[in-house]
Amino acid sequence: MxxxxxxxxxxxxxxxxxxxxxxxxxxxxxxxxxxxxxxxxxxxxxxxxxxxxxxxxxxxxxxxxxxxxxxxxxxxxxxxxxxxxxxxxxxxxxxxxxxxxxxxxxxxxxxxxxxxxxxxxxxxxxxxxxxxxxxxxxxxxxxxxxxxxxxxxxxxxxxxxxxxxxxLRAGRKLASQAIFCRFGEGVIGAPLGAIQNDHPKTVIGSYPRYEDGRHWAEIVVRSADADALEAAADAVRAMLEELEVKHGE
Amino acid sequence: MxxxxxxxxxxxxxxxxxxxxxxxxxxxxxxxxxxxxxxxxxxxxxxxxxxxxxxxxxxxxxxxxxxxxxxxxxxxxxxxxxxxxxxxxxxxxxxxxxxxxxxxxxxxxxxxxxxxxxxxxxxxxxxxxxxxxxxxxxxxxxxxxxxxxxxxxxxxxxxxxxxxxxxLRAGRKLASQAIFCRFGEGVIGAPLGAIQNDHPKTVIGSYPRYEDGRHWAEIVVRSADADALEAAADAVRAMLEELEVKHGE
CATH class of the missing domain: 3.40.980.10 (MoaB/Mog-like domain)
Known part of the structure; x- marks a missing residue:
């Protein structure tokens, strides 16, 4: 900060x-x-x-x-x-x-x-x-x-x-990317924590949703640094693809 | 209290x-x-x-x-x-x-x-x-x-x-009466303040509304004491009737 x-x-x-x-x-x-x-x-x-x-x-x-x-x-x-x-x-x-x-x-x-x-x-x-x-x-x-x-x-x-x-004085604007995640937070919790650790210039949030009896999550990556944002969002997407392979349909 | x-x-x-x-x-x-x-x-x-x-x-x-x-x-x-x-x-x-x-x-x-x-x-x-x-x-x-x-x-x-x-331990339940008021808060402000002073066992709130270009207010009287509530609500209604006569249609 x-x-x-x-x-x-x-x-x-x-x-x-x-x-x-x-x-x-x-x-x-x-x-x-x-x-x-x-x-x-x-x-x-x-x-x-x-x-x-x-x-x-x-x-x-x-x-x-x-x-x-x-x-x-x-x-x-x-x-x-x-x-x-x-x-x-x-x-x-x-x-x-x-x-x-x-x-x-x-x-x-x-x-x-x-x-x-x-x-x-x-x-x-x-x-x-x-x-x-x-x-x-x-x-x-x-x-x-x-x-x-x-x-x-x-x-x-x-x-x-x-x-x-x-x-008002405007701050540095945080850019954000929202990533849909069909897995519940229990599955993504540990790998998402690791990604947060690896990308300290970003703030990664995960927002659980519960609709029609299904749990899913919205993952939001925020950063004032466009490159850091992209790198962290890429890491999240790669993690989700890996989970798709592992958990299949 | x-x-x-x-x-x-x-x-x-x-x-x-x-x-x-x-x-x-x-x-x-x-x-x-x-x-x-x-x-x-x-x-x-x-x-x-x-x-x-x-x-x-x-x-x-x-x-x-x-x-x-x-x-x-x-x-x-x-x-x-x-x-x-x-x-x-x-x-x-x-x-x-x-x-x-x-x-x-x-x-x-x-x-x-x-x-x-x-x-x-x-x-x-x-x-x-x-x-x-x-x-x-x-x-x-x-x-x-x-x-x-x-x-x-x-x-x-x-x-x-x-x-x-x-x-949880339940408290004394506050009863309330909501009273519609077609006058804006500017008209009722002073008499409502006087009614609040006269009825210390009640809490009288006034909530301004603004809809379709018209101001009106909802007056809510609350009390744990049913008689005090009724007396204060009566005073509010009498005040509004008086305003009707004064301000006409």
């Missing part, structure tokens, strides 16, 4: 995820987008709408990763406590942001809905935060330090992430 | 989740099953196939929850390191378990497949662990202390959880 490895973590905030009421999908979307950008997502934590829990997770993860992303808890109700929790985590005062107030005032004027005190809470961000535009319902996300605070509603989360991604 | 609150946490282990290759679903299943059992899932962490990361998450979460569940990393390949990581976390030696070897030997005899050294790795558990039966592919999960180690493949995870659930 070298200095051009860019890492990230995510904190998902919301009682509704932990109670099983809502199935979380933003982590999966973020994982795919970051992998595409060559950024290594190291950890995801799902925590409740509880200030100490949010503060602990944010501080643990922002300290040891290049970037931290959060989703959820930036709406107008009493259980939306993310902005205040981020303020506590970073030791920054939280107040209504003039630019955010402008955006929201204009949005509610156009929509003819009242700009209630509850809605004005959505303009509160930690001091010095940069706003992230919300093209769907106006209430902005924000960036403060390396922490990117985004909405929990998937369409809004995705729109915010689309804006944030071009601002 | 009192001593009859039973809490849980989960550690999901797997590079394939963090790279976005696989969409995780076991956390959502566990969340629903635990809520049903009256057990409060407090936190979920997704970590890589990396021993220090697994050890840190397991030790942080097992210490402060009644139960900890893990999924993933108990197969036969070199990247399946959960059993060893749990051993390190709990300070216990890890070795092949006689009963697990028996189960696996019999399984592979019946299936006519070789019981390879890689497959024998699946019999390795920390000293003193209780096995969790795997009715699908034989390789057992295990329980050690308050840590329940289960497979990542969803069908196997679910089968293992079905066995484990009846052994």
């Amino acid at each position: 070298s200095e051009d490895i860019i890492t990230a973590a995510m904190v998902v905030i919301g009682d509704e995820i932990l109670s099983g009421r809502t199935r979380e999908g933003n982590a999966h979307h973020l994982a795919r987008m970051l992998t595409e950008a060559g950024i290594d997502l190291r950890e995801v934590r799902v925590v409740a709408d509880d200030q100490p829990a949010i503060v602990e997770a944010v501080n643990a993860l922002r300290a040891r990763n290049t970037y931290l992303f959060t989703s959820g808890g930036i709406g107008p109700t009493h259980d939306d406590i993310t902005a205040d929790a981020i303020g506590v985590a970073l030791g920054l005062p939280v107040d209504k942001d003039a630019r955010a107030m402008e955006i929201l005032t204009s949005h509610y004027e156009k929509s003819g809905q009242p700009f209630t005190e509850a809605r004005q809470r959505m303009a509160r961000v930690p001091e010095g935060a940069i706003l992230i535009d919300n093209p769907i319902s106006a209430a902005p996300g924000f960036i403060v330090g390396n922490v990117h605070v985004m909405a929990g509603v998937p369409a809004i989360f995705q729109a915010m992430l689309d804006q944030v991604l071009p601002t | 009192s001593e009859d609150i039973i809490t849980a946490a989960m550690v999901v282990i797997g590079d394939e989740i963090l790279s976005g290759r696989t969409r995780e679903g076991n956390a959502h299943h566990l969340a629903r099953m635990l809520t049903e059992a009256g057990i409060d899932l407090r936190e979920v962490r997704v970590v890589a196939d990396d021993q220090p990361a697994i050890v840190e998450a397991v030790n942080a979460l097992r210490a402060r929850n009644t139960y900890l569940f893990t999924s993933g990393g108990i197969g036969p390949t070199h990247d399946d390191i959960t059993a060893d990581a749990i051993g390190v976390a709990l300070g216990l030696p890890v070795d092949k378990d006689a009963r697990a070897m028996e189960i696996l030997t019999s399984h592979y005899e019946k299936s006519g497949q070789p019981f390879t050294e890689a497959r024998q790795r699946m019999a390795r558990v920390p000293e003193g662990a209780i096995l969790i039966d795997n009715p699908i592919s034989a390789a057992p999960g295990f329980i050690v202390g308050n840590v329940h180690v289960m497979a990542g493949v969803p069908a196997i995870f679910q089968a293992m959880l079905d066995q484990v659930l009846p052994t």
